[in-house]
Amino acid sequence: MAFAHLHCRTQFSLLDGAVDPKKLAAGVAALGQPAAAITDTCNLYGGVGFFNACKSQGVQPILGAEIWMWPPGLAGRDPRAPDAGWHLVFLVETRPEDAGTWPPTGYRNLNRLITTAIFDGMHYRPRIDWELLATHKDGLIVLTSGLNGPIGTALADGDPDRARADLQRLRDILGPDHLFVELQDTGLPGQPEMNDLGRALAADLGLQTVVTNDVRYLHPEDAVTLDLLNCIARGENFDDPDRAPIPTDQQYLKSEEEMRALFPDDGDAIDRTVEIAARCRFDFKTDTYWFPATDPPDPDPPCPEGVHKARAPRADTQANWEYFYKAFPPPLDFGLPRPEEGIPEKPDGAGSINGYFEWYATLGLKLRLQHVPEDQHQAYWDRLAFEFEIIEGMGFPAYLLIVAEFINWAKDHGIPVGPGRGSGAGSLVNYALRITDIDPLRFDLLMERFLNPERVSMPDIDVDFCQDRREEVIEHVREKYGSPLVSQIITYGKLQAKAALKDVARVMGLDFNQADRIAKLVPNELGIKLDAALEEERLKTLVEGDPMVGRVYQLARRVEGMVRQTGVHAAGVVIADRPIVEHAPLYRDGPDGGPVVQFEMKSAESIGLIKFDFLGLKTLDQIRDAVEMVARNTGERIDLSRLPFDDPDTYALLQRGDALGVFQVESSGMRDLLQRLRPSCIDDLIALLALYRPGPLSSGMVENFIECKRDPSKITYPHPSLAPILESTYGSIVYQEQVMQIAQVYSGYSLGGADLLRRAMGKKKKEEMDKQRAIFVRGAQEQGHDEQDANELFDLLAFFAGYGFNKSHSAAYGVVSYYTAWLKAHHRAEYMAALMTIEANNTDKLLAYIGDCRRAGIQVLPPDVNESVRGFDVPKGHSDRIRFGLAAVKGVGDGAVEAILEARERAGGRFHDFMDCLEDLDYRRVNKKVLESLINCGAFDWTGHPRRALLEGLPAAMSVAQGTQEQKAAGQVSLFGALSGAAAPKRIRLPDVGEWPTAIKLSHEREALGFFITGHPLQAFRGIVERLTTCTIPQLDRMSADREVTVAGMVTAFRQILTKRGNKMAFVTLEDEHGSVECVFFSEPYQASARALVSEQPLLIRGKLEKTGEGSKILAESAEVLADVRIRRTREIHLHLEDHELGGDRADQLRGLLDDSQGRCPVFLHLRFPGLARTDWSLGIRAVPDEALMQGIESLFRRADVVELR
Structure with a gap:
């Protein structure tokens, strides 16, 4: 006989399991065991990955979960019973009656139990009750778990009779052939007694026993990893002598021999593990896509063998036409009625899914071609027919119609949608359906980069919606298909290198600053492992020189990569053909969260769930707001989609690097590259986005591109036939699509085959590369090229393929960059106002944008309760001014803003004086702190009163105003009341005090806004600052690293830490009138400068400029109070x-x-x-x-x- 582990927790039990499911599968295979089950706590997070890993290892996977159950007589959220109840282990059984159906009964029922426990049974942990178990028991084999099961908990409570009663009730519900009593011996106290009672009860109740090991890790030495994870979960100190560590190291993946040695008298219970495994042969269905709303009344007849799907017979019926027209109505700009207004007459052939798809796209292209010269039309129609063949042959018309429906719904409802994203912009069908707004023929984009007929996979269209209305689109999808059919997708937060170090340092007793200091030494490299991080010399020195840090590092390596928590994918939404719980269990993120599929994105897609990406792009909000502001101020209606791409003012702005706030090109590095490259056409801008990445920047590609653009005589082509492909990029291979086109032209590849070549070159697997080289060279020779030349070109392509970028994505985002640059060039004030509204909570960016406005001669005015609206705004008729928005004032929430604007409207559009404003406010939404912030930032400066007088008089003024409101509410104040001698509203005289000194006034202003707006403390030192500083803070970004610099500013953030030697050092944020920079003071400079740094006065700081991935930083050498320097230097x-x-x-x-x-x-x-x-x-x-x-x-x-x- 053999043995199978039927009770295994993995890392997906979230800090209560210490093994990766893939390693578990490999461990089972190494032991020669035929099967294993994954039974994580109330979830199937790792289910799909475990199945795939087992299959690759030749192991039979078993799907299961361990679920907490309410005990009899205690169902409900009894606060006195956080630990009431016990575990049961559920395994999915395969039943003959489920053959050929999806989902099988057991899998569907396990999904229901898990989902209901999470959504309806949460009480400290997810739970199910007896009624739910009875309803969803079919197709499930149940094990009684261990010490936390019905037998173990009853013994622990000294009530063995309760174990009998509970077991008997379980047997009555499940049947004796679906309930098994677990025997365990992992060295935990209480297990021998539990096993004895379990055997006795099984014999008395006609049940069978089964041996498990409650596996939590692979090897005995991994018990410390589980203990460490438990400490992270509970926030316990690993070395705390009062902590109870895990008392055993025996919950590892044991061999059959070890299990039989532990249970010499229970051979039948060991053999039974394999018998149970034989009953649990569930498998995921991976050969079907579960498209929603694509089952028309009259389905197409089966496609005859050997017939291409695009030419298969179709059921062209009126009923189908009406079904598809209602499910996927065309957009409003097609000029057709909405479904509720009536269904148009059926066009010939449009009564099937493929026919309707072709009709929709054909009509859409006709409208697009109205703006294309007629002599080019045939190329579009040929491309459309070619794409129909591919899309229908792959079976994806339904997918594209679903995407078109929610995108066009958004556009029809005024929700901004991006012009495209990713490879989907390469499809003309997507352009015709209004999924994208990028003409792929104009930009020379390839359909095969989106869908490759030689490599069938689900299309992937990511869609950008404006940030503030994205949720409306998702809600529309829920309403259209039904909430049970729509779900978001889970993500797993893992203990990557930095997080592992931080968490382990914390449980080892290090404080936050110490933990943070260690973690920050890990290089900022995506996916870096701790072993690779040790190549950083400072981290290596610390690990080797400090025993505690060395221990933290070694323990962190144990937990590195483990799943720590779950979250929700930022964009992914699944839409299914039926309630998603039939395909996968659901989870929710917090008590008010919506449904989330428990499988991460790739796993969900692998079992046929259709994933759509709804991304929020705040640039779209910003563009919309700017365009609306322009229309409101000037009457000009801007249609960005009709802009020509040859505007000289736009390129002049880009060429001078005036791109702060311009989409994708506002970083200092990008602005520097703009000035060097000097883009003069949209193709240059698109290439710029593709080139500004670490690979091209470090390889010399960028410098070569710039040199050839400046001097076309230096452009060379690997072969004359490739000139049309590389002309737009000055001879450089910049895009993945160019690699594909070169393979097509030079070696006769199909573009589908060329896409496979591109993928192989990207992965750089030698076996696949050798195979592709042979194909490439043979094809080149057939085209008449020399073998050596072909090999050299292959090597060149392989080099550039590693750096090449997706041109479709670059083109789509290049167009958005152009739109934002055009707006900044032609409507700068409105554009910057919209930008600052979007970034109102980002003080650093606001400061930079305000500086940008001032340099361009645009005045940024402080908030004003008589003039400001919610966001930043350009006053009508004043394109050289931007008024601060009320919502950008700290402490002034949306409710307060609404109350102020409503009161202003009631006052006829303006408040006459301070008291007039106070008497009209709703004090349920506007409190004293809100008014203090508004006074301090200058929002009441229009009254003519000093801010100090307003602030000191505020309590009395509010009291009088509220009294007046009460009188009005009581009807005591009216014209007739005044004539009859009723009390008139009181007025108050504000304190007769002057204004604060400028420094104090500006300090209050900064507290209210996050920065200075009506002045800056540095202005009092302007002469000496100009004499002694190297540059302003924003100019640091354009200076080279390691340069000695001197800057002036105010300290706006200060953090002191202790080094490992106990010395003090500090991190300081210094801000001038235009921007801010971090300054690092190591021990000696800090000791000399400490008094200055805490003086709250303008400073002069000298140091060495350092460049990091996050921008500029100063390694400070000294800091002096500017007032002292002024005295000394004057x-x-x-x-x-x-x-x-x-x-x-x-x-x-x-x-x-x-x-x-x-x-x-x-x-x-x-x-x-x-x-x-x-x-x-x-x-x-x-x-x-x-x-x-x-x-x-x-x-x-x-x-x-x-x-x-x-």
Whole structure:
């Protein structure tokens, strides 16, 4: 006989299992065991992957799960019973009556049990009850689990009679041939007694026993990994002496011999594992796509053998036509009635799925061709016919109609949709159906890059919707197909290198800063492993030099790659032909989450579920908002889809690198590349997006591209026949599609075969490469080319294929980049206002965009409760101004914004004064903190009152305003009430105080907005800043690494940590008027600069410029308070005044300020008289330009530009 493990938890039990299902399958095969079950806790997350792994190892997979069950008499969410109940193990049985059907009964019932436990039975953990079990028992074999099963828990509670009663009830529900009593011996206390009682009860109740090992890991030494994962789950300290560690290392994948040695008297229970396995031969159905809404009343007859699907017989009926027209109505711009308005007469041939698909696409292309010269039309019709053959032959018209339906629904309802994304932009059918808005013939895009008839796989169309209305489209899909047929897709958060180090460091007792310091030494490389990370010298030194860090690293290697938590895929949505729970169990992310398929994306697709990607792209929101703002301000209606791609102003903007905020090209590296490459056509912009990646940048491709663009005489082609393919990229192979076209032209490949060549070159598998080389060279020779030349070209293609980019995606996103650049070039204020509204919560970006506006001569005005709307806005008739939005003020939520705008409307569009505003506000939505923020940011500056007076008078003003509201509500204030002597509303006088000093005023402003808007503390130091700094902060991005730099700014973020030696160091964010940068102070510079860094005053920082993947950073060498530097560096003080400013007693007050400021700098007065030349005097006074003098002069003359320091 043999043995099979029927109770195995994997990493998908989320920190309660320590084995990858693939390794489990390999371990079972290595032991020579015929089968194994996966039984994770209330989920099938790893089911599909485990099945595939087992099959590749020649092992029979068994699908199952361990589910928590309410005990008899206790069903419901009893808060006193978080641990009430026990586990049962469920295995999917194969029943003869299920042959040829999907889903089999057992699989469907297990899905129902898991899903219902999660959605309806959650009480600390998912649970099922007896009634649910009785309803969904068919096709399931049940094991009694171990110490957490009905027998083990009853013994632990000292109630063996309860075990008998529970087991008897289970037997009555399931039947004796579907319930088995588990025997386990993994060294845990209580198991021998459990086994004895289990044997006795099985004998008394007519049940059979089965031996399991409750497997949690592969080898005994892996028990520490499980213990570590448990600590991560519970937040426990691994070395805590009071912690109870896992008491056994015996829950590993044991051999048959080991199991028989443990149970010498239970040979039949061991043999029974294989008998049960023989009853559990469930398999996933992987040869069918479960398309929704594609079962018309009159299905097509079967396709005769040997006939291409595109030419198969069709059921062309009126009933089918009406069915498809209702299911997939064409968009409004086709000019046809909506289904609810009536069904048009059936066109010939449109009464089948393929016929309807062709009719839809043909009509769509006719409309597209209205904007294409007539002499080019035939090429489009030929391409359309070619694509019909491919799409219908692969069986995908239904897929494309489904995608077209929800995209066109979105467009018809005013929801912005991107022009395309990914390889789908290469299809003319997609263009005709309005799935994309990229003309593939105009951009020389290939259908075979999207669908390859020589490699059949489900098409993959990712769709960008505007961020704020994306959910509406998903909700439409739910309403159209029914919620049970629509679900999002799960994702698994894994303990990758950095996360593993952080989690292990935490459970080893290290604090957050220590853990973070270790993790940050792992290079920012996607998917990097800890072993590879150790090549980073600083990490290696720390691991080898600090025993605790070394231990953290070694333990982190144990858990690396394990699943830590689940989440929801950002875009993936499944739409099925029936309730999804029949195809897969469902999960939800949190108590209010919607249904989520438990299989990750690839697994879900592999079992025939149709996945669609609904992505949110905030650039589309931004474009929409800018276009609407332009229309509102100027009346101009912009149709971006009709823009020519040759606008000189747009390319001029790009060529000068003025691309901050432009889609895909706003990074400093991209802006630098724009200036070097100087794009002059849309093809250049498309190529730029493809080239700006690590491979091309490091390989010399980019420099070669730029050189050949500047000097066409340097362009060379591998062969003259390839010139038409490479002409648009100046002789460089930039795109994957070019690799395919070269193989077609030079070696006679079909484009489908060329796509296989491209894939092989991308994977670089020697066996496949050798095979493709032979095909390529043979084909080239048949075309008349030399063998050596063919081999050299193959090597060239193999090199570039590793760097080549998908041109379809680059073209689609290049068009969006062009749209945003055009908007910035022609409607800059509206575009930047829309951009800042979208980025309102990103202080760093807002600061950069405000700086960009100011450099372009656009004034960014502070918030104003009389002028501002929710978002940033361009006042009508003022294209040189942007008004701050109320929602961008910190602490002012959507409810408060709505209340202010409603009150303003009630007031006739403007508040007359401060009290007028307060008396009209809804204080349920606008509280004192909201008003304080609005005062501090300048939103009440229009009243003419100092911010300080408004803030100090606010409590009294609010009290009076609320009293007035109460009087009005009681009907005490009216015209007739006033005439009869009723109390009139009280008015208050604000405190008679002046404004705060500029520094304090700006500090409050920054608290309210996240940055300074009406001024900046650096403005008081402008002269000395210009003299002593290397550049402004944004200019750092255009400077080379390792350069010595000096910058000035305010510290806006400060974090101090301890090094491993106990020394202090700090990370500081420094902000000037235009941007911000991180400055790193190691121990010595920090010790010397600590006082300055916490002074809350403008600073001058010197250091070395470092470039990282995240941008610029300064490794600081010193920091000084600018006021101190000013005193030290100033030689002369010059005062610039108008003659009238010295009227009254101001001259005496000025003299008093100067007399009080005894110092070494001579003071000069420059006085202007109307109509006369300036008069200059030396006052014979020496003063010191300290804060007291500067603030005193500013307060005296109420402006900050009186003093010039030299």
